[in-house]
Amino acid sequence: MDAKDILGLPKNSITQEKKSRPQKDSQRKPDGISREVYALTGGFPPLIPAIEASQLKKRPPSDEKITWQWLPFTNSARKDNLHLYHWVRIVNGVPPTGDYSFAKYNKMWTKEETDQLFELCQSFDLRFIVIADRFPSSRTVEELKDRYYSVARAMLAARAPSPGDISGHPLVKEPYNVSQETERKRALSMVLSQTKQQERKDAEVLAEAKRITESRMVARGAEESELPVPSNAGPESAERAAIPSDTVSPSANVQHPSAAVAPSTITVDNASILASLRMLRVYLRTYALDQMVQAASSSAGLRTIKRVEQTLQELGVNLKPRVPTKAVCAEHLELRREILTLLNLQKQLQYKEAEGSSYRDGSYGDTPGTPKHLSHGGDQDRIFVPDMNFAGERIGKRDQKRKAPGRLSEAPLPAHKRPRKLKAADL
Amino acid sequence: MINSSSSKQVGQDQQATSEPRSPRPKIKMVKSEESDKRILNKKLKDVEISIPIVYGNVSFWLGKKASEYQSHKWTVYVRGATNEDIGVVIKRVVFQLHSSFKNPTRVVESPPFELSEAGWGEFEIAITLYFHIDLCDKPLTLYHHLKLYPEDESGPMSSKKPVVAECFDEIAFPEPSEGFLVRVQNHPAVNVPRLPTGFTLPPPVPFEDANRKKRGDTKDHPLSQWFMNFSEADELLQLAAARQQVQAYLAKLRRQISMIDGQHQQLKTISDS
Numbered sequence: 001m002d003a004k005d006i007l008g009l010p011k012n013s014i015t016q017e018k019k020s021r022p023q024k025d026s027q028r029k030p031d032g033i034s035r036e037v038y039a040l041t042g043g044f045p046p047l048i049p050a051i052e053a054s055q056l057k058k059r060p061p062s063d064e065k066i067t068w069q070w071l072p073f074t075n076s077a078r079k080d081n082l083h084l085y086h087w088v089r090i091v092n093g094v095p096p097t098g099d100y101s102f103a104k105y106n107k108m109w110t111k112e113e114t115d116q117l118f119e120l121c122q123s124f125d126l127r128f129i130v131i132a133d134r135f136p137s138s139r140t141v142e143e144l145k146d147r148y149y150s151v152a153r154a155m156l157a158a159r160a161p162s163p164g165d166i167s168g169h170p171l172v173k174e175p176y177n178v179s180q181e182t183e184r185k186r187a188l189s190m191v192l193s194q195t196k197q198q199e200r201k202d203a204e205v206l207a208e209a210k211r212i213t214e215s216r217m218v219a220r221g222a223e224e225s226e227l228p229v230p231s232n233a234g235p236e237s238a239e240r241a242a243i244p245s246d247t248v249s250p251s252a253n254v255q256h257p258s259a260a261v262a263p264s265t266i267t268v269d270n271a272s273i274l275a276s277l278r279m280l281r282v283y284l285r286t287y288a289l290d291q292m293v294q295a296a297s298s299s300a301g302l303r304t305i306k307r308v309e310q311t312l313q314e315l316g317v318n319l320k321p322r323v324p325t326k327a328v329c330a331e332h333l334e335l336r337r338e339i340l341t342l343l344n345l346q347k348q349l350q351y352k353e354a355e356g357s358s359y360r361d362g363s364y365g366d367t368p369g370t371p372k373h374l375s376h377g378g379d380q381d382r383i384f385v386p387d388m389n390f391a392g393e394r395i396g397k398r399d400q401k402r403k404a405p406g407r408l409s410e411a412p413l414p415a416h417k418r419p420r421k422l423k424a425a426d427l
Numbered sequence: 428m429i430n431s432s433s434s435k436q437v438g439q440d441q442q443a444t445s446e447p448r449s450p451r452p453k454i455k456m457v458k459s460e461e462s463d464k465r466i467l468n469k470k471l472k473d474v475e476i477s478i479p480i481v482y483g484n485v486s487f488w489l490g491k492k493a494s495e496y497q498s499h500k501w502t503v504y505v506r507g508a509t510n511e512d513i514g515v516v517i518k519r520v521v522f523q524l525h526s527s528f529k530n531p532t533r534v535v536e537s538p539p540f541e542l543s544e545a546g547w548g549e550f551e552i553a554i555t556l557y558f559h560i561d562l563c564d565k566p567l568t569l570y571h572h573l574k575l576y577p578e579d580e581s582g583p584m585s586s587k588k589p590v591v592a593e594c595f596d597e598i599a600f601p602e603p604s605e606g607f608l609v610r611v612q613n614h615p616a617v618n619v620p621r622l623p624t625g626f627t628l629p630p631p632v633p634f635e636d637a638n639r640k641k642r643g644d645t646k647d648h649p650l651s652q653w654f655m656n657f658s659e660a661d662e663l664l665q666l667a668a669a670r671q672q673v674q675a676y677l678a679k680l681r682r683q684i685s686m687i688d689g690q691h692q693q694l695k696t697i698s699d700s
Contacts (some may be wrong), residue, residue, distance in 0.1 A: 105700050278601040285477070285597035315669040323595050323657045327475060331666040338673045345680045352687045356694075384672060 031067040065092050075099075077106030079096045093326055109147055113137065142182050214279075215272030270295065286320070289329040296337055304343060314384040476600040476611065477506035477618045479517055481657060482554060483593035485650050486575045489545070490586030497545040499575045502650060503552055504541035508595060508657055511616035512643030514538035516558055516598075526599040538643030548574045557599070562607045563600060595657040605629075616644075 005008075005211070009311055030038035030045075032053075071088045074081070076099050088095055118130040126148075132141045139147075160166040167173065191214045273291050297305045309319055317335065321328045447634050493499070505520055507513045520540040521529065524531040525548065554569045574592035577584070597618075609628050611617040622628070635646035645651060 130464045273463075279597075281565050281602070282558070282567050282598060282600050283568065284569070285599055286693060288599065309671075312669075315672060317669045320661075321662055321666075323662045325479065325597055325659045326599075328659055328662050328666065331663060331670070335666055335670050335673065337668060338677065342673055342677050342680070345677065345684065349680055349684050349687070352684060352691070355685055356691060384676075 067091070067093075069095070071095065073100055075103055077103040107143065114147065114151060117144060118151075140182075142178050142185075145181070146176055146178040161376060211272060211276050212277075218271045218275050285324045285326065285329055289321070289324060289332065290416040292329075292333055293336060296333065296340070300340060304340070307343055308336060308339050311342070311384065312336070387418070449549050467697055473623060474603065474608065474620060474664075476603045476607065478513060478616060479595070479618065480513060480598060481501070481506055481568055481593050481595050481654070482509050482571055483591070484571065484573050484636075485589045485591050485653050486573075487589045488575075488584045488586050492582075500543065501575060502541050502543040503554070503571065503573065504539065504645075504650075505543075505556065505569070506539065506648075507616045509615065510645040510648070510654070511614070512538055513540070514643035515611055515614050515616055516562060517556050518559045519557050521553070521555045521557070525550040525552075536588045539645050539648060547575075549575050561646060562603075562610065567598060569596070589653055591653050591655060593655045593657075603696045617630065619631065663677045675681045 030107075067090045071086055072083050073087050073088075112167060116136060117131070120134055120253050120328055124130045124134070128141050128148075132139065132144055135144065140382055144336050149171060153175065156166055156169060156171055157163070218359050270292060273288075273295050277291070297308070300308075312319055314336070324332075434671075482505040484503040485661075486499050486502050488499055489497065503522060505513070505517075514537060515531070517540065519537070519542070522535065522542045523535045524533060524542075524544070527548075527692065528546070535542060550573055551575055552571050554571060556567045556628075558564075558566070570593070571594065574590055578591050607626065608619065610614045612619055612628060644656075650656075
């Protein structure tokens with residue numbers, strides 16, 4: 001109130017709001033149905049009444065006597081003589097006449113319709129698209145074709161002296177398959193109406209499928225020690241899967257990163273990458289290395305990958321080789337693999353040491369030895385301490401490292417590992 | 428595909444040079460031709476041609492002559508790693524500059540494949556290599572970040588000593604056609620591996636490029652004094668040393684693991700008894 005004074009606003013605005021709200025409320029009360037049900041339909045009165053309110057009340061006509069009977073019926077649309085039963089509404093003791101009400105939905109061809117079809121076929125020279133347009137009752141092109149070919153086949157069979165005579169006739173040898181044709185045309189129209197994005201996605205999927213078949217082919221080839229031709233198998237199988245569309249982008253070497261397929265062995269991994277590289281016709285060495293590194297680390301988690309990179313740095317190796325020749329890249333890749341093995345073995349060792357302590361004590365209680373084993377922080381995980389940081393044992397010189405690589409590995413490592421070893425021996 | 432067409436050609440050549448020209452029953456000929464094709468296909472697959480290149484830029488600060496919008500004069504280029512003529516494989520190079528440059532798409536039709544400009548900003552340049560059509564019909568694009576300013580920002584800028592940013596890479600052709608091999612077999616800019624035994628190439632056809640009035644190699648290029656050295660040997664040594672260390676540690680770990688396994692076995696037998 002005071003605030004309103006200060007601001008100089010009119011005082012009666014609140015009372016005005018209160019007045020308007022009850023008016024709105026009473027307007028909303030629905031008529032004939034509960035409020036909750038009314039709310040289900042949107043909560044507002046319909047624009048046009050769907051059913052006359054008067055109709056809702058007075059239905060049964062007084063002069064008619066309605067009973068229901070469980071009676072058998074047949075369906076003219078069926079070819080078998082199936083007799084089923086259903087409830088039938090009897091008015092004044094007279095059951096309804098006429099065929100089963102749903103039979104009319106069966107696509108029946110009358111003689112009249114068939115004659116019309118054949119007339120059109122003759123005048124339009126079997127151009128079914130035109131015939132379909134001119135046909136009086138709406139039938140699809142496939143339906144018309146189906147009717148025409150089946151009638152023609154029947155006539156041929158009837159007029160032939162023996163069934164063997166006509167077995168070579170295309171009408172008999174390759175009968176028109178309606179469902180197949182409808183499906184084919186539907187698929188065609190789908191491909192035609194694909195958006196650019198869908199096209200791209202399809203191309204990616206096909207390329208991926210190609211790569212997978214590639215890797216399988218190469219794997220099989222490696223076993224049989226014979227290199228198969230890769231390009232033929234891929235497109236054929238891809239074409240069988242979908243209607244061929246040359247949607248692969250012809251622009252400048254599109255080397256999109258594709259996720260490495262997860263195979264069972266490392267050799268198959270590499271082989272699939274090599275196969276896909278061969279398909280490129282030209283590529284950069286750094287790109288190839290990148291792909292192979294990705295494939296090699298595909299089985300490892302992010303943390304492991306970071307640890308591999310950390311180890312590389314400790315070893316004084318560039319994460320990306322400065323002179324990436326074929327030989328250098330091969331060495332680099334091998335080094336990465338060896339480091340991965342190293343990290344896995346380290347983990348294995350840790351687990352075994354933990355197991356060992358549980359054997360010794362017969363319980364999982366804390367022993368002086370074990371927590372220290374497992375509580376290594378990130379820093380203590382360092383396997384290879386770079387020259388510069390290692391104070392005391394060796395005065396780090398780059399030349400020394402190069403001259404005698406073997407020696408370096410021995411000096412810092414035992415010093416680093418000694419506390420661990422003592423603990424294990426103590427227990 | 429280039430490969431299939433060339434292998435057909437090779438098949439025929441093989442017939443002409445190595446086999447005596449005696450008439451053969453048709454069936455036999457087809458068989459041997461097919462097996463020849465398969466062998467040659469195989470062989471061509473194991474042969475990968477690579478061209479070591481260096482791409483990057485050299486940039487000079489214009490010193491007194493520098494203006495606000497033109498503070499540096501720079502040259503972006505692609506050269507053979509050993510400064511040999513890469514025009515044997517590359518037909519032309521397209522440098523795509525920042526849109527603020529006039530006609531940002533610069534085409535260089537003959538080696539040395541370089542482009543000089545003046546500016547103030549650093550940006551990414553797309554370098555697209557187009558090869559001779561009969562060697563490879565697919566272009567390859569490299570990306571280089573133009574470097575004008577030195578790493579050490581505190582030091583004084585010198586107009587005499589340029590800022591150099593170079594990157595080494597190799598262009599690999601995994602399945603070169605026979606014609607490709609013939610063209611480059613003894614060229615210093617191209618690495619051709621040793622061909623499989625028994626595989627002989629026909630003698631090279633002299634290749635005249637009409638565009639070649641000036642020499643394509645960069646050995647005596649005015650900027651060659653600033654070119655960086657990329658030594659494969661140094662890196663190989665470094666990697667070998669690292670691998671040795673890792674392998675030694677691996678051996679150690681394996682010993683430790685087997686030792687512990689032995690201990691566990693002992694403890695198990697003790698606890699079981």
